[in-house]
Amino acid sequence: MATVAQDPALQAIRAGVGRRKLFDAIFVIIGLLVMIAALAVLCVLFLDLVVQGAPRLNWDFLTSYASRKAENAGILAAWVGTSLIMVVTACVAMPVGVAAAVYLEEYAPKNWFTAIIEINVTNLAGVPSIIYGLLALGLFVYKFNLGQSIAAAGLTLALLILPIVIVATREAVRAVPRAIREAAYALGATRWEVTAHHVLPYSMGGVLTGMIIGLSRAIGETAPIITIGALSFIAFLPSPPVTAEFPFLSFAWLKDAFTAMPIQMFNWVSRPDPAFRVNAAAAGATLLGMTLLMNGIAIWLRFRFRKRINW
Amino acid sequence: MATQTIEVNEVASAMRGSHAGGTDRLRVAVEGERAVAGGAAVKARASGLNFFYGGTQALKGLDMEIRDRQVTALIGPSGCGKSTFLRCFNRMHDLTPHTRYEGSIHLYPDDIDLIAKDVDPIEVRMRIGMVFQKPNPFPKTIFENVAYGLRVRGMRSKALIEEEVEKALRDAAIWDEVKDRLNDSGLSLSGGQQQRLCIARALATNPEMLLFDEPTSALDPIATARIEELITALRERVTVLIVTHNMQQAARVSDYTAFMYLGELIEFDVTSRLFTNPGRKATEDYITGRYG
Structure with missing residues (x-):
């Protein structure tokens, strides 16, 4: 060091590198701080809900209907309603969104018309959810005569998350290298075979990510399902989807009235009795738990799909 | 369905065998319907082939014959159109919008025009296989990679x-x-192995012709040598058309060589003659390394 480093040119290089690396260090610190802040807010929120709702977080709470007495009230109807709505939403949004995205990406010619569709799909993601609620009230509830049902709510939320699913799927489809498509085409595959055997399976990870983001948004949405007329106080469950006699599956539940977790929470928070606020906190913690569970399943699925794929 | 396909392939290879001669390296006859002047039969013939990307003409009036069960190399500087020419044979350009073919590429013995509008590109690709510049195995198992062409059939x-x-x-x-x-997974193999896997994938469906688009440009010298060895061996059973950036490779593996420049075919000859005694100045300049 002492003898070699006397060269002034070398000294200048070292000083320059040191200065530039300083920015690296600064960015790392900023990034860490921002990340910790974001995580801390989430943790505090969640812990606060859990602590506040702790007295009510038990099995009875999950298996009781709403009640006029705070200590008897539970969220059975709400979490069953929310789960069923999510099933409908996922079953509608996934095939429709994926099909739309694959069509736009693989089949549609690139012209001004598809360009307009693209811009509109992206814009739809920014439309306030109450607008979807109003649309659904007119279309699903009255025009299609679905009434204030689980089907109507599921379809509404599916519409709401459709743009998210489409955009995420298109990104994932676009990420499949051209070389892979060419390899399949060169073996004599048709466009449908290339899509079904290669493009879709390889982009499943991205599609699932889009579904996670979409469903996480849908599960907490309150405005659109209030608009279509969710009840806030029900003491019955939808008809069971599995029946004792043939054909063992029933879809009557689709037409049943429902309530959902955010609505139940909203209802409790707006009551004067502070005991209900404990219920609201417990319901909030449960809703977050449901979201985490749903995301966990999706992340596990995505991991399984991506394990083999590594361009 | 499956057995039918195999029968067709067997018939096709039997037909190929019937009029394939020895491997003498005679100068290519420029005209004549079958042009079997003691050499191998003609497997494919491009006549007056033009190709356009939008308004840009990439191939200009190409006339060339590909000999049955011989290795034909396409050489030339970057952008000369050799890959574009290769990709006409399996209609890869159909996947890109605003492209246009003119002229014809006839495949023998059945004399079908590969680039005719009424010939289905899928049918063409089922008869002519392709190996790409970068190894591109599917992210599936090794077995499924090779089986895919069979499953599609x-x-x-x-x-x-x-x-x-x-x-x-x-x-x-x-x-x-x-x-x-x-x-x-096919992706767990090394680069050279992946490329041989891709060759296996193309061979599984028993193609009449195999197109190689600079197959070793992403590989190290040892893997390259193995691929070259393989191409030489494949000559026994399949017609090979190979684009290469590497003149030594063309000289090593091919029977015939075509030199292309700016979208035109400058010279086409038996490889040994093209490299030792080129007929055109441009060819000589290129193979002696004056440009490229």
């Missing part, structure tokens, strides 16, 4: 598929390396 019998996969992997000289790990 409707082959369902597990035993038959297994048999064909093994045969293709043997033909591609990679069987010994992968026989114990057929269920591993």
